[in-house]
Amino acid sequence: MGLRSESSSAQALRRQAMETKIVLNPKLVMERLEKALNDHDAEAFENCLSPFYLSEQPVHPDRSFRGRERAVKEWEEAFRRVPNLKAEMLRCAVHEDTAWVEWHMHGTRADKKKLDLWGVAICGVKDDKVTWSHVYLEPVQEPGQGIVSLTG
Secondary structure (H helix, E strand, O other): OOOOOOOHHHHHHHHHHHHOOOOOOHHHHHHHHHHHHHOOOHHHHHOOEEEEEEEEOOOOHHHOEEOHHHHHHHHHHHHHHOOOOEEEEEEEEEEOOEEEEEEEEEEEOOOOOEEEEEEEEEEEEEOOEEEEEEEEEEEOOOOOOOOHHHHO
16 A cells, blocks of 8 residues: 555644744754753753644554653653763754754663664654654664565
């Protein structure tokens, strides 16, 4: 079949964003978000998000949620579990009210296990706030068989 169509709530958020003020440069919002994450500043992080923020992980649909408060709670827990968490915005491309950001997030968990995530987040921005995101962050695999493990 074709690609899964986007959820009606995501469509509504995009429509709403187009009907109201669009931020001139979503990259500036992404830079504020990166700083908040690296400073482990939950309040600054909260100020980057719309109250009605929608987080979707299309590869892991059960991880999707709505609400700025939930996002703040999740990141406060991440800051606690990974005291030296670092978020690197490697690249950012912008089209109108949408930013595509390549992230590398890494650190050492409180239990001394390594955290190493890499991937992309596509974020909608309105009124200098992230209103929605599609997150594709995955753990970096240890060296192994490479593509052969997938193709045989």
